[in-house]
Amino acid sequence: MQYQTITRDDQDGIAILTLNRPDVMNAxxxxxRAEITHAVTEAGQQARVVVLTGTGRAFCSGQDLGDRANxxxxxxxxxxxxxxxxxxxxIVDCPVPVIAAVNGTAAGAGANLALVCDVVIATESASFIQAFSRIGLIPDAGGTWALPRTIGLQRAMGAALFADKISAAQAADWGMIWEMAADDTFAEVWMGRARHLAKGPTEAFKRIKQVMRASSGNSLEDQLILEGQLQGECGHTRDFKEGVLSFLEKRAPAFEGR
Structure with missing residues (x-):
């Protein structure tokens, strides 16, 4: 696919997908949507980590309301x-970790696009807005699933009803995102996190995504059974053997991602 609304840059096992419609704040x-779907699916088979970020002053302003004439x-x-x-x-099914590097405003579906990623890192001037009620809608794009699970029902309800701007600092304090970075070090921080994951045990990361996302719908017994199954699979990987050997030899592991 020839991308017109996003770009893809590959560096050392990292696929950086950048939303590239800055004139409409990457709406x-x-x-x-078709290009993101294609790019994430393809990158998940080719890279060891995927980063989703935006061009300009916004990460993504949500649905392009100008996309519909009537x-x-x-x-x-x-x-x-x-x-x-x-x-x-x-994004959820991508076999490698997906980082949302939120470089600015993330509003409506744009906020929830970020929150469905595995890890969210935001610059300190970024903000998250569940703007749906401002135009008579409910949160969508997974917001009603992600928010209660990350920040609890009361905060999720308030974010949806009042549509207040949530700063990156507040999002980090609430547990909505993993990390906030200073504006001048933001790119360095998320790239460092991406490089760390790209050098990690990819097969274990794949199963971490699977088991963590399954937990909310499982009983404890079901989760323990799934843990055992996936841990057994990890035990047969080359990276597990390398991890143990490097521990015994007191050196940094050289994971191959298999």
Missing amino acids: LNTQM VSNINLERTLRDEYLPMLMA
Whole structure:
């Protein structure tokens, strides 16, 4: 696929996908959603970590409302089912870690695009806004799933009802995101995190994603059984053997990702 709304840059096992519609604050239109879905799916088979970030002053301002000429003709259910669901599930099902490097405003579906990623790192001037109620909608793009699980029902409800801007510092304090970095070191921080993951035990990371995301729907017994199954699979990887050997030899491991 020839990308027109995003770019892809590969560095040392890291696939950096950059939303590239800065004139509309990287708002999501049909083409961008298709390109993100394709790029994440492809990068998950080729790279050892994927980074999703934005160009300009925003990460993503959400749905491109200018993408529809007539509001009365918008079929939101179809759009969410046929365009958002494949994009978000491509991230969830990606076999390698996906980092959201939130470089600025993340609003509406743009905020929830970030929150569905495995790790969110935001610059200190970034913000998250569940802006849906401002135009008579409910949070979508996975927001009603992610928010109660990350920040609890009360804060999720307040974020949805009031549509207040949540600063990066507040998001970090609430546990909505993993890390906030100073604006002048932001790129260095997220790239350092990406390099760390790219050199890590990829097969273990794949299973960490699987077992963590399964936990909210499992009983303790089911989760313990799944842990045992996936841990058994990890025990047969080259990276496990290298990890043990490097520990015994008191040196840094050289994981191959297999």
